[in-house]
Amino acid sequence: xxxxxxxxxxxxxxxxxxxxxxxxxxxxxxxxxxxxxxxxxxxxxxxxxxxxxxxxxxxxxxxxxxxxxxxxxxxxxxxxxxxxxxxxxxxxxxxxxxxxxxxxxxxxxxxxxxxxxxxxxxxxxxxxxxxxxxxxxxx
Numbered sequence: 001x002x003x004x005x006x007x008x009x010x011x012x013x014x015x016x017x018x019x020x021x022x023x024x025x026x027x028x029x030x031x032x033x034x035x036x037x038x039x040x041x042x043x044x045x046x047x048x049x050x051x052x053x054x055x056x057x058x059x060x061x062x063x064x065x066x067x068x069x070x071x072x073x074x075x076x077x078x079x080x081x082x083x084x085x086x087x088x089x090x091x092x093x094x095x096x097x098x099x100x101x102x103x104x105x106x107x108x109x110x111x112x113x114x115x116x117x118x119x120x121x122x123x124x125x126x127x128x129x130x131x132x133x134x135x136x137x138x139x
Contacts, residue, residue, distance in 0.1 A: 012123060019076035027071065032100040037064055040102075046109040052131050057117075060110020065119055066099065067106045074099045 024030055044062050049055040069077060074095050083090040089098050098104060112118050117130050117137030130136045 029096040029100040044107040048112040058109040063113045065106045
């Protein structure tokens, strides 16, 4: 017995507890974010397309995604956890620079960044599966 192909509406609802933080534009490392973008945009490709070898589902412009820690969350980082994966980042005065560095930034097209199947919208499991199942997620 086979279950026929079907569509299923998925809704996730939860609360994210952001720590107190300064406005992004007043962050002294925001310039680093823009400098990284300027230095790499000419050769950058959507990380989704690079991984799959297929640009057919890409759309929009290239945007930078904070891969591990969003700017607004940096003041809540458990430094000992970050240090385990990224040695040398246990100094709270250096975290802001790391958040806006290439170690925490990934280029995605608009569709794979903020679109319905984008890394900011779909669940981690669905975003991962989308790399292997074409057309998996839509509005």
